[in-house]
Amino acid sequence: MNKFFADSTYDGSFGAVEFAENPEPRVPCVLIVDTSTSMHGPRIGELNKGLKVYRDELLCDALAAKRVEVAVVTFGGRVTRKVDFVTATNFQPPTLEVVGGTPMGAAINTALDMIEERRQQYRENGIAYYRPWAFLITDGEPNDQWQPVAARIRAGEQRKAFSFFAVGVKGANMEILQKLSARKPLWLQGMKFAELFRWLSNSQQAVSRSSPGDEVPLVDPTQGPDGWAFV
Amino acid sequence: MKSGMLHEVIDSEGEKYLLDELLGKGGEGSVFAVHGKPALAAKVFHKNPPAPETVAKLQAMVASRNPGLDGIAAWPRALLYSSHTGEACGVLTPRVRDARHLHELYGTAARRRFFPQARWFHLVLAARNVAAAFDALHESGILIGDVNQGNLLIDETMRVRFIDCDSFQVRSGAQTYYCPVGTPHFTPPELHGVKLRDASRTQDHDRFGLAILLFHLLFVGRHPFAGRLFGDRDQTIERAIAERRFAFSKDRTATLMEPPPASLRLDDLPPAIEKLFERAFRQPDGVANRPTAQEWIQQLDALLAERKGCSFDPTHLYYSRLSQCPWCRIEDEGGPAFFVLDGSSSIISPQRIEHLEAQLYRLKFPAFPQLSPQSFKVPQAIAPKRLQSYGQPTVADLAAVAFAGSAVACLASPASPLALAVGALGSLASGAALMLNKSAIAKRQESGELADGLLAAQNDLNRKSRAITAAHAKRQASFDQATAELKTEVSHYRAADGQLKDVLALFRMTQLNRFLTNYLISEHASEIPGMTPALASVLQSYGVESPLDVTQMNLFAVPMLHDGLTLELFAWRDRVSRQFVFKPEHGVNFSDADAGGKAAVQRFKVTQARRILMASHHLDSLAAASRNQLERELTFFDRSADSARELAKNLRAAQSARRPLERIINQSPWMIAASTLAGPAAGALAYWLFG
Known part of the structure; x- marks a missing residue:
């Protein structure tokens, strides 16, 4: 792959222009999405629609659109960096398709690596950033080694290097998600992907208006008409 | 509601x-x-x-x-x-209609869209008007309190107006109504951690926020406290504000920060404005002397009068006393063009092209640091010294000599079976002595441990050297690839004059290939009638993974592939290829190349040249970083080797202190056992043969 001359929104290694043109502080968020075969049918369809809702909601907010950066890692059969970090303005929601097994551990590792790389680029380019988000959505259980990843997540949360959220769709192994995540994993109500992504966008808009380092209280996603989760 | x-x-x-x-x-x-x-x-x-x-x-x-x-x-x-x-x-x-938030003027992408005519002059004018608005409020005894990028609107004429005024701090008679909110990136250090609801704001607080807003405008969106921090640490803007780490400050020994790349520098502004910023951002505790809105108005008015246009690029305006256009400098370093001419075809002066050409002509490809196998010196065990005298013989020494004597006695067996018996006894006795004597055990163990330690250290060092070599090779591979790509891009640049369309075609091909390689059959099996995951993995094992691999040649090699599916695969490939949309990387597309001729070529060349220059900077830093990394790794290796060398020395010293005979026999219990049995066995054999 052409490493240096790829589209600047696609390749971060030449971010100087990107960051000079938009030096706003960033809210990086990597979505770690299960695309194994168990997600087939309406689930993946709703998830794809949810991604579009996410983009549209972010774009409604001029400041969030400049600050929130999205990346997508999928795991179905193999781990794919579907979308590398782009600001919401340049985010083209991919159409995800289902295939194969559930290498969740490897996917989380990839996502955390991406966060680390992005952080390095922020530092090199003098860009302030908020605590990165890693957002896992799955309806299964890992079929690879996930225990070392759990330790990595715990250490990262402790250092406040990122916030890790796990959302289980019906069928997910909550016991493992519980062990993976320092926070309590949430169940998705039915297929409320649109609500989930709207919540994600709203929370990130709130974060993008706070200051890097602040704890922003998130709206409880299990409550109210816009709720999408249960514990 | x-x-x-x-x-x-x-x-x-x-x-x-x-x-x-x-x-x-x-x-x-x-x-x-x-x-x-x-x-x-x-x-x-x-x-x-x-x-x-x-x-x-x-x-x-x-x-x-x-x-x-x-x-x-x-x-x-x-x-x-x-x-x-x-x-x-x-x-x-x-x-307020027909106005936008201030950040949509200083943010480059939004500015291109909403204020396409705006130049740096407009930003300075906006800054001046912001200062004037602050001045008017302060004159009326009103404080903004929550200064931020969102509560000011700006229109096409650079007129500014405050919105959300109900949060201001206002007085009415004896009553003061405080401003209960604040935006941390605009909050002065003395208000950090203060409960704003009960805090009486001062003009000096507002002036901090004012200076931050003005900085955003003059430095096209940069925050004064966001920069590169020396050392490997993370830092939030709030902390930088609290520690007075003004990233653009001249006093870098105090701030330990430097400005981010591709940004304006503080000395691109008149010295008076430089001083105002330093005063606003580095004010020590207990002082309240930040620049007033009046001071800013005065200096910004002066700057507006002293602006100059760039001879290369008419969109570049800057402070007239500078010897060089700062925007050109930023672009030459590979930074963006912050200001663009309205409409797609920009006027690019011939000088600008010449200037870039000259820079490209001087372009040097950095050398990658070499790593030779000689860099790794793994200490080996050294032969013991032969000493002149060995001091008092120990039990172990005597036992060793007794061994030799017993062996001789054993070999005398053909002469007399008694000699064999005596020899065997002697051999057993000296073996037992060596096995059980404390000092003999100690000697054996000391040398044994040292030898084991050295072996482990050597293994460790060999592993390290392999790891370092592999990491280096990996870095070199990516460096070599980058260099090769850069050279290709330079050739595209050179080809642009004659064959812009060919170059664009090449770009399109690269993009298409990238698009297709990422479009995996296994992930899109459902789009191909008759495709199953099992078939997809069969195809994968024959190297057919993406539409790019779907060729007659490749498919022939795959057994069990019936004609129907082959046809479906081709149809799918064509469908996928049609989905691809070419993104012109330099804002120059085929129709431009057809119609524009010279203008398109120039635009292409300028952007291409910038990318090349930027990439070459990156290559330099890649080489430098690799050199540092290699040095660090080799130092690390040497440090590990030092301890192994120490072990080898100790082993040699321990071995040299032993008499050679004892050293050989008293190596290990196995050696002693073998020696104990060898003499009598040889004697018995000799007796059987010759006795």
Whole structure:
């Protein structure tokens, strides 16, 4: 792959222009999405629609659109960096398709690596950033080694290097998600992907208006008409 | 707000207003258009009824309204009441139209869209007007409190107006209404951690926020406290503010920061403005002497009068006393073009092209640091020294000699079986002595441990050297690839004059290939009728993974592939290829190349040249980083080797102190056992053969 001359929104290694043109502080968020075969049918369809809702909601907010950066890692059969970090303005929601097994551990590792790389680029380019988000959505259980990843997540949360959220769709192994995540994993109500992504966008808009380092209280996603989760 | 309930509101005079569409939603209320009155807006509070203090503050603000304030702010006109309950529920304000948030002027992408004509001059003018608006409020005894990028609007003429004025700190008689909120990136260090609800703001606090806003404007969106921190640490903007780490400051030994790449520098501005920024951002505790809005107006007015246009690029304006255009400098370093000419075809002066050509001509490809196998010296065990004298013989030495004597006795067996018996006994006795004697055990163990330690250390070092070599090779591979790509891009640049279309075709091909390689059959099996995951993995094992691999040649090699599926695969490949959309990387597309001729070539060349220069900078830093990394790794290796060398030395010293015979026999229990048995066995054999 052409490493240096790829589209600047696609390749971060030449971010100087990107960051000079938009030096706003960033809210990086990597979505770690299960695309194994168990997600087939309406689930993946709703998830794809949810991604579009996410983009549209972010774009409604001029400041969030400049600050929130999205990346997508999928795991179905193999781990794919579907979308590398782009600001919401340049985010083209991919159409995800289902295939194969559930290498969740490897996917989380990839996502955390991406966060680390992005952080390095922020530092090199003098860009302030908020605590990165890693957002896992799955309806299964890992079929690879996930225990070392759990330790990595715990250490990262402790250092406040990122916030890790796990959302289980019906069928997910909550016991493992519980062990993976320092926070309590949430169940998705039915297929409320649109609500989930709207919540994600709203929370990130709130974060993008706070200051890097602040704890922003998130709206409880299990409550109210816009709720999408249960514990 | 529940609609229907508050559709109609009234002011204190009883005049009715109908609420129209929702314009925006904030922390305290929602803003609506007012039906039939395009110049007005109504803010309805979320909290119903609002706190008595909120109402009192708004009443005071409405009472203090004057034309001066109306000119620079959407100052509250009247309180609004619910027509049902008669309770206060909101506030009527002017609606500022045809204006955008300030960050949409200093943010480059938004500026291109909403203010395409704006140059740096406009940003300076906007800064001057922001300072003037602050000055007017301060003159009236009003403080902004929550200075941020969102509560100022700016229009095409660079006129600024404050919105959300109800958070201001205002006085009415003896009563002061505080500003309960703040935006941390604009908050001075002395207010960090202070409960803003009960904090009396001062003009000096506002002046900190003012300086931050002005900095954003003059430095096209940069925050003064966001830069590169020396050392490997993370830092938030708040902490930088608290520690006075002004990233653009001249005093880098104090701030330990440097400005981010591709940004304006502090000395690109007049010295007087430099000083104002240093004063605003590095004010020590206990002093309240940040520059006033008046001071800023004066200096910014002076700068407006001293601007100069760049001879290369008409969109570049800068401070006239500079010897070189700072925007050209940024672009030459590979930074972006912050200001663009309206419309797609820009005027690029021939000098600019010449200048870039000259830079490209001087372009050097950095050398990658070499790593030779000689860099890794793994210490080996050294032969023991032969000493002149060995001191008092120990039990072990005597036993070793006894071994030799017993062996001789054993071999005398053909002469007399008794000799064999004596020898065997002697051998056993000396073996037992060596096995059991304390000092013999100690000697054996000491040398044994040292030898084991050395072996382990050697293995470790070999592993390290392999790891370092592999990491280096990996870095070199990516460096080599980058260099090769850069060379290709230079050739594209050179080819652009004659064959722009060919170059574009090449770009298109690269993009298409990238698109296709990422479009995996296994992930899109459902798009191909008859494709199953099992078949997809069979195809994968024959190297057919993406549409790019779908060729007659490749498919022939795959067994069990029936014609129908082959046809479907081809059809799919064509469908996928049609989905691809070419993104012109330099804003130059095929139709430009057809129509534009020279202008398109120039535009292409300028952007291409910039990318090349930027990439070459990256290559330099890649080489330098690899050199540092290699040095670090080799130092690390040497340090590990030092301890192994120490071990080898100790082993040698320990071995040298032993008599050679004892050293050989007293190596290990196995060696002793072998020696014990060897003499008698040889004697027995000799006796059987010759006896």
